Amino acid sequence: MTKPTETVLAYHNRTKHSLERYAKGPESIDWEDQPDQFRRFSGCEIVTLPLPGTELEPLFTDLDNPETIAAKPLNLANAGLLLELAFGLSAWKQFGPSRWALRCNPSSGNLHPTEAYLISTGNDFIKAGVYHYVSHDHHLEQRCRFSDNFADSALLIGFSSIHWREAWKYGERAYRYCQHDLGHALGALRYAAATLGWSVELQAEWSDDDIAKLLGLDRDDFKKQEHESPDIICRINTRSGAMPVDIESLLESAQSGTWSGKADSLRAYHMYKWPVIDEVSIAASKPQTEEPAWKAARQPVIKSSCIQTATKIIRQRRSAQHFDGKMRPMPLGDFYRMLSAVLPGSAAFEFWRWPAKIHLFIFVHRIEGLDPGIYALPRHNDALEPLQTATLTDFDWRPVSEDLPLYHLYSGDCRQIAKTLSCHQPIASDSAFSLGMVAEFGETVQTAPWLYRRLFWECGLIGQTLYLEAEAAGLRGTGIGCYFDDSVHELLGIKDEQFQSLYHFTMGKPLEDSRLETLAGYGHLGGVR
Known part of the structure; x- marks a missing residue:
């Protein structure tokens, strides 16, 4: 058994809850020091996306056969719609003076450790580069500007996790929850893409180090303990016949590109430290791999009676x-x-x-x-x-x-x-x-x-x-x-x-709390939803 495997197994067993004791977590929680749900980078050029809330025609049951949904054109409005439906705000809840956002992608404790990035190799509507999506403002922050466009335009979505955001509440078990949230985010992206007539392709061959280089996670732009750990890169296929993504060329563009922005602090004070999360994160880091071209045989699902979009x-x-x-x-x-x-x-x-x-x-x-x-x-x-x-x-x-x-x-x-x-x-x-x-x-x-x-x-x-x-x-x-x-x-x-x-x-069947007021997700931007 390798040392990294031993570390992962030790973490898993250490973070089990039992009837006698819970996994190690904070002894007290300062709710006034809750991590900021929204990461922002100061000093970036902002790309404003069209106001969210557009309704699309496909019914939920149409997603059982996504190949029958006509592909929407790849433009700024539809790229923004993809991001909104996958990671955007779905509503605000308010109780007295307290107000908090809900998102299309769920998260343990509504803490949202998952961050999403858009990578463009050059499209008519957005310059080639790396962009961070801010769900609160529904805009993109340009982190890196590539010097050249690629021969074949591609749209990628990159994922990372801020483990401390989750550990603030859940302690050592938080690393598990960050991985759950990444799975939820992948599912949210798949459903959003299918609604637009697009598909998602997991770029599973990439190493964590390569993802970090592409997204700028290896740069000294983050406060200590608030760094982001690389997860996975996904390609958004908006048409058939697209060329494979050239990993080396993308990495060269990121290395030679012009970077800007520093991550704002999520919170100034860190009461507890959870070094075991850093240990398991390092032990479970992924190298570059060759992945099989495996796919389950398509099976029809039992038809839903839902008539909603x-x-x-x-x-x-x-x-x-x-x-x-x-x-x-x-x-x-x-x-x-x-x-x-x-x-x-x-x-x-x-x-x-x-x-x-x-x-x-x-x-x-x-x-x-x-x-x-x-x-x-x-x-x-x-x-x-x-x-x-x-x-x-x-x-x-x-x-x-x-x-x-x-x-x-x-x-x-x-x-x-x-x-x-x-x-x-x-x-x-x-x-x-x-x-x-x-x-x-x-x-x-x-x-x-x-x-x-x-x-x-x-x-x-x-x-x-x-x-x-x-x-x-x-x-x-x-x-x-x-x-x-x-x-x-x-x-x-x-x-x-x-x-x-x-x-x-x-x-x-949910019991709704009548004391809570529900507000439009993007009402603060002038949206009706």
Whole structure:
């Protein structure tokens, strides 16, 4: 076992919550010192984007077959719309003097460690260079100006994470949540692109060092502890027949380009330090790799009854805080639709370049036609036997549906169990169902320590799909990062690191807090939405 792998595994085990103790976090929180949600760079040229809020014609169900959606032209308005629908503000909430923003991409604690960059190799509407997106102002800050345009114009989106932003509240476990958020952001980008008739291509070969060089993250432009860690580069395909991106040429342009701007401080005072996050971040850093051209066979998903536009569903996504524990049972067809939407062959996962590593164990509480109890959804056929072997012999693994790989394991009221496992949170028991995302863990991390991050990204991608499916079904979802890791394993019968639970999710009928006022996301810019 390599030293980086040992470091990653040690971090994972160290940051498990248990019934006896929670992972190390701040002993107290100074809410007046909360990190600024919006990163800005002073001294950059600003590119103002057209006012957000444009509605597009495609229905949410049209995204099941994105190839049928006519591609919008690549211009400044549509590039801005892509950024808004993926990372922009969806609303403001206000309670008394307190006011906070919600975004299209969810985040643990609404802290938003994920930063997004637009990279242009030269287009009619924007100069070649690297731009940072500021969601609050819906504009771009030009961080780097390339000296020349490329022969083939390309539009890339780069991602990075500010780990301290999340650690301010969650301490050592925050690194996990940053990876969840990156998965959510990838899903948000995929849905935004599909709505425009575009597609996303993961540039997974890039090393973290190369991403840092392209985005300027290796520059001395950041306050200590508020630096950004590189995540991934995505290409936005707006037409067919585009040439592959030349990594070396892009890096040369970034190295020889003209850089500007310094990152504003997110907050002057740092009460707690979490060196273990820096340790695991270094251990899980990704080198340049050759990635397989793997793609799951496209499978039709069960049709949704939603008649809303995709832009409406994307913009109304919220994380529920409370559920109605007396809700009417969720229609079975809606439940099956959601499960089919998170399988590898669905359109939502078409850009994911690797075989599925995440499988679902579902606590069914209130679903028409299904007995309350525990169910499993192996997301590929080869996982069925290992999951059966690794879990309790009492589970019957009885097939439930001819259309889905859904298996009944146990019948019984599991509401209190689900609540307890999810750090005693009622949202896991007052819902229609909750679930744990269980990863093919040990062998994956042994293969390469940086694959630890990708497991969480896959969980976040599943979570983003479920968030939007919940809205389409007239319900609401919530990602749950707080759960008792090994208690989940004990309940399922998992005894070693072959499988590990990495994320929980729950869905039900939300109870709205009438004390909160909802304001338009871009009302401060003159937008109506």
